[in-house]
Amino acid sequence: MSNPTRGKFTRLFNSIWYGGNPLKWLLWPAGWLYRAAVVLRRALYQRGMIRPVELAVPVVVVGNVTVGGTGKTPCIVWLADALKKRGLSTGIVTRGYGGQASSWPQWATRDSDPGEVGDEPVLLARRTASPVAAGPDRVATAKFLLGQRNVDVLLSDDGLQHYRMGRSFEIGVVDGVRGLGNGLCLPAGPLREPRQRLDAVDAIVVNSGSWGEGDVFRADLVPVRVVRLTDGATRDLDDFKGANVHAVAGIGHPERFFALLERHGIMVDPRPLADHAVIGEADLRFDDSVPVLITEKDAVKCREFAPENVWVVIVDLQFDGDDDERLTRLLMRRIEVRAGSK
CATH class of the missing domain: 3.40.190 (D-Maltodextrin-Binding Protein; domain 2)
Known part of the structure; x- marks a missing residue:
């Protein structure tokens, strides 16, 4: 059954993050501390003090810098189809949020129980021809999939902040209607990471709306x-x-x-x-x-x-116009470079 209390908290935070509720200033100190922590964590990886785990195939990460839905899962579905048309097989790893399985990783199929593996993994299994594995440890889940399936490319659903898993290409998906809200980090705002994180991704897909400018890829x-x-x-x-x-x-x-x-x-x-x-x-x-x-x-x-x-x-x-072809060409070049370096 639905949870009315959780719904009330969701509406409250949406009013703070997107509606100008002045309570954001009360939460600003906590948001500043959160921001400092995520910036430090990213810096440790950037400077090589913590090294990511490199996998045997190119990894394409699709994620966002905001809490809530932006269209990541439909983007994964599109990617799996686009790469299939280019002759590449894909595997998908995902968090399995909400799944209550007693052990992880888990295979997700079209007939899996979403109560066990999560709703998004089952949806991905039904909408793509790709093997889908779910688990909170992205690296372990990726190794689990690659150990049992022969795929050319691994797609990571909502993995932008999971730096432990190495990646060849990053796609940031932004809700073009809501944008980045008040621009503050959790809990004062909706940002998982500062706005500048988007400057480092390889491609930004803007889902609907008019947010963003420059070389973004627009879709609906x-x-x-x-x-x-x-x-x-x-x-x-x-x-x-x-x-x-x-x-x-x-x-x-x-x-x-x-x-x-x-x-x-x-x-x-x-x-x-x-x-x-x-x-x-x-x-x-x-x-x-x-x-x-x-x-x-x-x-x-x-x-x-x-x-x-x-x-x-x-x-x-x-996608608008030829944005799908532009994004696919950009992605394929990166995959080919990765393949040529092995």
Whole structure:
């Protein structure tokens, strides 16, 4: 079931981080200390005082500098497909946040229990043809995967701050609508690392909105189909135009999902849940028969009990213009350099 208390804290911190709530100044000293700690940790790796673990294949890290959803998982799905088109096989490592497995690492397949391995690993297994391994120790998880699967490239979901794992290419994903909020580090702001961290990544993907300038890669999450959970029936999102729906979203930024539906002319009753919330049947049942639209990440947790009026909105990351080709060429050059150095 959803956690109302956690939801209240989420709304409070969002008002501090993105809404100008003056409580940020009360939290500023803690944010300064946090910032100093993460800057020191990164400096230890940069100066070679702590050495990362280099793996046998190129590692592409996709992450962000802010807390919450920015579109990292759809970016991983896009990457796996883009590299497959270039003839490269990929493996995916991910944290497995929310998973309650008694031991790690764990394989995540399309049929895995998201309560055991986490919701995002199951989603990645269903959306890609790549082997997916989950575990809190990224290096151990990567070695686990590489020890049992022969892949050309390893993709790390949400691994920007995991410096212990060496990497060949870094992609920072930014929510182009919310940007970097008030620009402060946790807990005063949403930043995991200072803004300057983005200057060091190899590519910045801006998901929607107008944040950023210069040589960034711009993309949007675009709905490609809507699938009924009980029987797999498929519709277009535009089929719901003008209809009243309940929209349930347990993701890092549920308002993005609600706004997507509203842009398609749908009358939305928003039902936000905490990120990675445990969803029960009561969260999907209402005192009417109107459709209930949910996200892909939530869908993996409720296939067994979803009512017949529950539909999942499938989205893909689609780039503006030729930004996808530009990003792929940049990435391939780095992979080729890594391969040539071995």
